[in-house]
Amino acid sequence: MSWFQAESGDPDVARAQYQLIQRQTPFLYLMSLAGGWALVATHWSVAPLGVTLVLPSLITAFALFRIATLRRRQKETPSFEGILKWQKHAMVLSVVSPGLLSIWALSLFPYGGPYLQLQVVFTIAVVNLVVLFCLIHFRKVAIINAFCANSLYFLYFLINGEPIFTYFALYGICASIGAFFILNNHYRDFIRLVHSSRDLRNQAVELERRQDETQKLSDLNYHIANYDHLTGLPNRRCFLAELETRFKATRDQNASVSLCVFDLGGLRAINSIYGVKTGDDILSEVVRRLRSRLSAETFAARLAGDEFALLSPSGSPDLARPSALFEDLFEEACQLPESSVRLNFFAGIAITDMALTSATELLERAVYAMQEAKQNRNNPIVVFGHRHLEHMGFQTRITQALQAADIEREFSVAFQPIVDVNSNRITGVECLARWTSPLLGQVPPGDFITVAERSGMINKLTLVLLGKALVAARDWPLDLKVSFNLSASNLSSRGFVREFLKLLKDHAFDPVRLNCEVTETSVMWDFAEANRAIAILKNAGIRLSLDDFGTGYSSLSHVHQLPLDCIKVDRSFVQGIKPDTIGYGIVKSLLAMSREMGISCVVEGVETEEELAVLRSLGTSEVQGYLFSKPVGAPELEALLNGKASLGGQSGARPASATKALTA
Incomplete structure (x- = not known):
């Protein structure tokens, strides 16, 4: 019974059977018609016209109709449910078709001699074998067809008492059974081939799915590696x-x-x-x-x-x-x-x-x-442009010279006084870096500080300069404040802050006398780390000044966030200051803000008596600039502090850059 159940339960087998039967059935009908019309030709003169013409014509019309129908169906494969309906229809035909052909052929048996009768038996046997071979991939139909055809003519001869032909019919049944068992092996190979094809197809589908997933993963990895996740722009x-x-x-x-x-x-x-x-x-x-x-x-x-x-x-x-x-x-x-x-x-x-x-x-x-x-x-x-190209070449030479420099020997510190305009007394000094290179000569701070930050040498350079400043400050009055500039890289390095405080301790310098100057840009470069570093410095007693105030992109919004002790007004607001200039209103506002906050205010870049007069009228108390003193070495500063040299009215052209020791 498993033979009859396995075929309809497997969609792939059913589809393969359908496609094969659709191709082989036309040949089956043609072979049957060839055998039938051969009987017509030999029995034309001995059998009635209805048996030799009418019945064959009807059978032929039915066969041709089936062939035409099958040719149309070969272009498409129905659904599995449609194939199951076709199988039921085919089983009905497997009973009707052999029955009609056998009944018609046996109807010719009485009208001829032994040779014609033998032709009838031979034709039925050959057609049955052809049907068996054509339908072997559809065992259910093949068995029904063979059983019906062989049973009919075996019973016919048995009933009519024809022992020789009964033997022929019985032998034909045995031959069909033997052929079926032989062809059944081919059927099993057919089933295995269908299953293998399905497995290969499934493997191909799975391989394609994995390839698609791999491609999608590859595309995703490419996108992650090459595109910014926030904006979607290429990275x-x-x-x-x-x-x-x-x-x-x-x-x-x-x-x-x-x-x-x-x-x-x-x-x-x-x-x-x-x-x-x-x-x-x-x-x-x-x-x-x-x-x-x-x-x-x-x-x-x-x-x-x-x-x-x-x-x-x-x-x-x-x-x-x-x-x-x-x-x-x-x-x-x-x-x-x-x-x-x-x-x-x-x-x-x-x-x-x-x-x-x-x-x-x-x-x-x-x-x-x-x-x-x-x-x-x-x-x-x-x-x-060309000017930038030349300057880049110069910076390349600076980089090479800085990397080969003896920092301790080539670098020095200059000091610019901070003056109380009311008493004309020096209240503090700002430390400024100077570099005399044996290869390049005097290098402006604005050039080498940028290179030092970019090359990662700024922390080492800052500590060397601080050490030199502390050595110079040993003999200064104890109430003289020392201002020292810190860069963005300094503030973002925890190791630097530890070394910075250790250097103060090693030189026995009171941190209260030190005033660290930072720019807003340096603080905003890494606000979290800068705040952490500033908090450590403040806890040690060091004062904090915000340098170049007013030039940052949001100074007023950030000044309240920093624990400031002083703000330094940028010199760009001081140049040519008069009551009708924009700088006048800005300086006036900044001075008022510093008083409200309870912090000091130093105005930078004072170069003329006219500028000083305007600043005095605004209530400025501390200034810094070339009107009082350009940056000087330690001996010159000693002379100023001891009264051996006077402030103000000093001659000498202003350097091209008055950039501080360390800028953002």
């Missing part, structure tokens, strides 16, 4: 690859490409005050605006936290007028939880030329131009 890695590709393309096509690197001023402060979530929202808003304004040919990427890059063919409208792009980008204020803020920016632009040998050089030029834009806040967009 630094992806940008560098694109920069290299476009740089090579410009070389091959004799074209040029423009690179703009810019960062957002004030984003770190927003993160510190309002939280990273607010900062992320502002970043996303800036990127949304950027995407809406850039053309498809410009490649935009996020290089770091608040630093972005734009890469575009030279002549592209996006970077043809960069000022218009950035004004449009930052014209609208960004919303904060309790207010709104207009971000500023600093951008550097570099364009390829024949002197460039690599994409890295192009990026270095753009970054260099951006750094200059940060130093010169009046011009937030700087295009790299």
